[in-house]
Amino acid sequence: MQARLLLEDGTLFTGLGFGAEGQSTGEVVFNTGITGYQEVLSDPSYCGQIVTMTYPLIGNYGITRDDFEAVRPYIHGFVVRRHEPVPSNWRAEYTLDRLLKEYGIIGISDIDTRMLTRKLRHFGTMKGILSTGSERVEELAERLNVSQLMRDQVARTSTKSIFSSPGDRERIVLVDYGAKSGILRELTKRGCDVVVVPHDTTADQIRRLNPDGIQLSNGPGDPKDVPHAVKMIQELLGEYPIFGICLGHQLFALACGADTAKLKFGHRGGNHPVKELATGRCYITSQNHGYTVVEESVAGTKLEVSHINNNDRTIEGLKHAEFPAFSVQYHPEAAPGPFDSSYLFDEFLDMIRTHKRNNPQKPRQAELAASLRGELQYAQK
Numbered sequence: 163m164q165a166r167l168l169l170e171d172g173t174l175f176t177g178l179g180f181g182a183e184g185q186s187t188g189e190v191v192f193n194t195g196i197t198g199y200q201e202v203l204s205d206p207s208y209c210g211q212i213v214t215m216t217y218p219l220i221g222n223y224g225i226t227r228d229d230f231e232a233v234r235p236y237i238h239g240f241v242v243r244r245h246e247p248v249p250s251n252w253r254a255e256y257t258l259d260r261l262l263k264e265y266g267i268i269g270i271s272d273i274d275t276r277m278l279t280r281k282l283r284h285f286g287t288m289k290g291i292l293s294t295g296s297e298r299v300e301e302l303a304e305r306l307n308v309s310q311l312m313r314d315q316v317a318r319t320s321t322k323s324i325f326s327s328p329g330d331r332e333r334i335v336l337v338d339y340g341a342k343s344g345i346l347r348e349l350t351k352r353g354c355d356v357v358v359v360p361h362d363t364t365a366d367q368i369r370r371l372n373p374d375g376i377q378l379s380n381g382p383g384d385p386k387d388v389p390h391a392v393k394m395i396q397e398l399l400g401e402y403p404i405f406g407i408c409l410g411h412q413l414f415a416l417a418c419g420a421d422t423a424k425l426k427f428g429h430r431g432g433n434h435p436v437k438e439l440a441t442g443r444c445y446i447t448s449q450n451h452g453y454t455v456v457e458e459s460v461a462g463t464k465l466e467v468s469h470i471n472n473n474d475r476t477i478e479g480l481k482h483a484e485f486p487a488f489s490v491q492y493h494p495e496a497a498p499g500p501f502d503s504s505y506l507f508d509e510f511l512d513m514i515r516t517h518k519r520n521n522p523q524k525p526r527q528a529e530l531a532a533s534l535r536g537e538l539q540y541a542q543k
Contacts, residue, residue: 163294165270167212167241167278168302170289175278179294180245181262181269185302187309188212188238190290191452192279194431197223198498203237203261204230206319206340207408207450209382210312212239212290216279216431220271221246224254225261231342231497235265236319236382239292241278245271268292286426287452315382316340316391316409320361329355332374332514337363339381339391339409344495348507349377362390365397375403375514378410380493385412385422385453392416399485403517405510406489408451414489415480421459425476428452429491432499435472436492438479444472447492448499454491455480486517 165179169190192214193202199220202213220242240262247259262269270292282288291306312318319340327346331353336345339361349356357371361381368376376398378391385392395404395417406414412422429449436447455477460467469479469490481488488510494503 175273177273183294185293201498209236209315214241218243221258223251224249240269243275327356335373336377341379344497378406380408404487411489415455419463421456436478445502448496
């Protein structure tokens with residue numbers, strides 16, 4: 163079937179459709195990863211976006227559920243140069259086409275994705291509309307003009323209730339702003355007792371879970387659209403060790419008085435070089451974000467820049483000068499991407515242990531010693 167992609171500047175791409183039929187709008191972005199398309203598809207940070215893959219061959223190794231980063235995809239469209247309908251991979255459970263049909267996602271292939279990517283790099287990301295119908299271009303343009311980009315992506319992708327992944331070591335409260343499964347995997351691999359909570363969980367509710375540390379997850383959209391998260395971080399900063407990733411990094415910066423701004427076309431891919439200022443070492447990182455912490459806004463706060471992007475010099479890491487708290491803009495859990503930076507989870511746990519040695523806790527009160535099962539039952543009511 164024929165499919166069309168119309169950008170808000172009037173550029174029209176006509177190609178072949180696959181996946182679902184219909185019409186969908188969203189912000190058109192691009193990802194430079196060579197592999198990992200199913201992890202990209204299932205990354206909640208792409209909620210509301212039409213994702214263009216710059217690598218030309220997509221679908222050739224099919225879909226394997228074990229490689230998903232969330233229970234379902236949240237993207238609004240998928241753009242590729244060539245769609246391979248018959249995968250060759252012993253792990254493949256079904257095809258890319260079937261996955262997109264299952265979740266109502268429109269795909270378009272056989273268009274010049276290089277041209278599209280160059281346009282987005284030059285003019286910045288923009289709204290687009292995907293359609294497999296026979297509407298006139300003028301009708302598509304009218305619908306695109308009246309459409310609004312989503313502002314509630316975090317609420318759409320966050321868990322609706324508390325759940326746990328039990329372990330026998332430190333208890334980590336993972337605040338889910340649209341978390342990838344890779345973060346939970348890295349924590350549980352280290353034996354952590356992880357409690358995942360919704361995005362709007364308050365500071366008092368987190369205290370009742372008696373955590374040793376707090377993990378702020380990645381997530382979609384503008385960090386300024388979730389002010390309740392900033393308030394929660396401000397209340398708990400200094401009380402518990404905190405580690406923020408991607409959107410969690412931006413929320414941490416806002417909570418400490420810094421500012422954020424939208425990038426021209428964002429960082430999305432598994433090959434972004436990041437320099438650690440303390441050592442001068444360069445790490446190749448996985449990234450997926452459209453916003454950044456404004457460098458000038460860090461001055462006057464108690465934040466210190468720990469990492470920078472070697473491509474455009476934007477801030478990639480922060481640490482607090484007084485409290486046990488730090489954050490990175492990139493994804494140390496990768497998936498897809500390199501695992502160069504997974505050591506940051508070890509540094510987080512070391513920070514927690516140091517904090518506990520320096521701040522011996524009082525005996526747990528009865529209400530704090532209540533079983534996690536009780537907390538879960540309370541949250542589900």
